[in-house]
Amino acid sequence: xxxxxxxxxxxxxxxxxxxxxxxxxxxxxxxxxxxxxxxxxxxxxxxxxxxxxxxxxxxxxxxxxxxxxxxxxxxxxxxxxxxxxxxxxxxxxxxxxxxxxxxxxxxxxxxxxxxxxxxxxxxxxxxxxxxxxxxxxxxxxxxxxxxxxxxxxxxxx
Amino acid sequence: xxxxxxxxxxxxxxxxxxxxxxxxxxxxxxxxxxxxxxxxxxxxxxxxxxxxxxxxxxxxxxxxxxxxxxxxxxxxxxxxxxxxxxxxxxxxxxxxxxxxxxxxxxxxxxxxxxxxxxxxxxxxxxxxxxxxxxxxxxxxxxxxxxxxxxxxxxxxx
DNA sequence: GTAGGTGCAAAGCTTTTGCAGCGGG
DNA sequence: CCCGCTGCAAAAGCTTTGCACCTAC
Numbered sequence: 001x002x003x004x005x006x007x008x009x010x011x012x013x014x015x016x017x018x019x020x021x022x023x024x025x026x027x028x029x030x031x032x033x034x035x036x037x038x039x040x041x042x043x044x045x046x047x048x049x050x051x052x053x054x055x056x057x058x059x060x061x062x063x064x065x066x067x068x069x070x071x072x073x074x075x076x077x078x079x080x081x082x083x084x085x086x087x088x089x090x091x092x093x094x095x096x097x098x099x100x101x102x103x104x105x106x107x108x109x110x111x112x113x114x115x116x117x118x119x120x121x122x123x124x125x126x127x128x129x130x131x132x133x134x135x136x137x138x139x140x141x142x143x144x145x146x147x148x149x150x151x152x153x154x155x156x157x
Numbered sequence: 158x159x160x161x162x163x164x165x166x167x168x169x170x171x172x173x174x175x176x177x178x179x180x181x182x183x184x185x186x187x188x189x190x191x192x193x194x195x196x197x198x199x200x201x202x203x204x205x206x207x208x209x210x211x212x213x214x215x216x217x218x219x220x221x222x223x224x225x226x227x228x229x230x231x232x233x234x235x236x237x238x239x240x241x242x243x244x245x246x247x248x249x250x251x252x253x254x255x256x257x258x259x260x261x262x263x264x265x266x267x268x269x270x271x272x273x274x275x276x277x278x279x280x281x282x283x284x285x286x287x288x289x290x291x292x293x294x295x296x297x298x299x300x301x302x303x304x305x306x307x308x309x310x311x312x313x314x
Numbered sequence: 315g316t317a318g319g320t321g322c323a324a325a326g327c328t329t330t331t332g333c334a335g336c337g338g339g
Numbered sequence: 340c341c342c343g344c345t346g347c348a349a350a351a352g353c354t355t356t357g358c359a360c361c362t363a364c
Contacts, residue, residue: 030363032319051353068321073354075319089246089303093328093353109295120293125285132279133304138266141306146246147290149298187338189344208328225346230329232344250328250353319362330351337344 016099017043020084027082034067035075047119048088048096048108051076090117090146107145113154120147173256174200177241184239191224192232204276205245205253205265208233247274247303264302270311277304 017039024035037058042049049057051072059066076097079085088096090110096117105126109118125145133140149155174196181192194215199206206214208229216223233254236242245253247267253274262283266275282302290297306312 028318030318032362034320066321069353070322070355071320077355087248089248091244091246091252093250093252095248095250095353109293109297111295112298118295120289122285122289125282125289128279128281128285129302129304132277132282136266136277137309138268138275138304139307139312140266140304141269142304144301144303144305145286146301146303147286147295147297147299148301150296152294155296187343189338191345223346226328227330227347228345234330252328315364317362317364319360321360322358324355324357326355327353328351329353330349332347332349334347335345337342339341339343 015043016084016101020079020099023082023084024078029078033065034071035078037063037065037067038072038075039079042085042097042099045098047117048086048090048098050094050096054097086142088117088144088146091148107147109147109149109151111151111154112148113150116151118151172200173241173258177236177256180239180241181235186235190222191228192235194220194222194224195229195232196236199242199254199256202255204274205243205247205255207251207253211254243299245274245301245303248305264304266304266306266308268308268311269305270307273308275308 020039020043021031021036025031029035038054040063041054041057041061051069054072054076055067055069058064058072076085076087080087080097084100085097086100088098088108090096090108091112104121106119106121107125109120110116111118129140129143129145133143177196177200178188178193182188186192195211197220198211198214198218208226211229211233212224212226215221215229233242233244237244237254241257242254243257245255245265247253247265248269253265261278263276263278264282266277267273268275286297286300286302290300
């Protein structure tokens, strides 16, 4: 595949993929095709993907480079340990993963009818959680808010 | 922690186990030993239990009556469908369940070091979620907030 | 050349499903 | 009596681990 196959417009902010690659290098990791493909894919996404979706997209997608399931999980594990991605538990034993960008922190609404995952942001909610984190005797590292219910389409039917 | 007597004080509120039993009867379910034992156990708990914990406690605990794993999951599924219990996803493909009491709605802090689950309440957080639910084009039925991090003991070490 | 990355296959884990038997109404 | 609740065991996910080969450095 081409050296810079996927064109990103790096307006002014450094893209996440770059930061991830640097962080990995600093942490002593070498470069590898599978990891590069996975990082590139995650960088293109607007919302969380499941491991299965990642595998399918890498196999069938354009920048397509088949990556073994084991490698996917191993790489996701590394990225999560370095806090480069966030794990989102959406229920039914399914986990989803997404790039941990500095901007655009968000949470998810999961339609229990069709399984669709919709991201949303809410400053008030974030504020409430931060104030809460200060009050409790517990060191909060991450927080996860999942709203279950029905999306517009499923609620109508 | 505040010693909120977990004894069944039917002061003014009906206990959860009673309501659960009634709801099940109304829904056309018959009574059964396994289900009764499970409801009794859940009624005694202050916080969410995993399926494995439920199985172990029912086998070894005092009101002990061994219940097959399959029955546990089936019963939990029924109770969840009737909204008598709430499923809490804490990560690593593990689910926890707890009685859905009308009072004492709360969320959870999960220690990623020792796995401990600590409940907490926060009116501000609830308010933020309710206002959010009004704004979005999504019918919110449930919401789940999970704080990951380190408990006081694990943070110290 | 060496240490680490990757793929394949097999195991591990929680959870679900099928079927025979017990028990409530 | 009949229907549904239970238990046992086997299967079905998703995820992890072992081992051999390949690649970056």
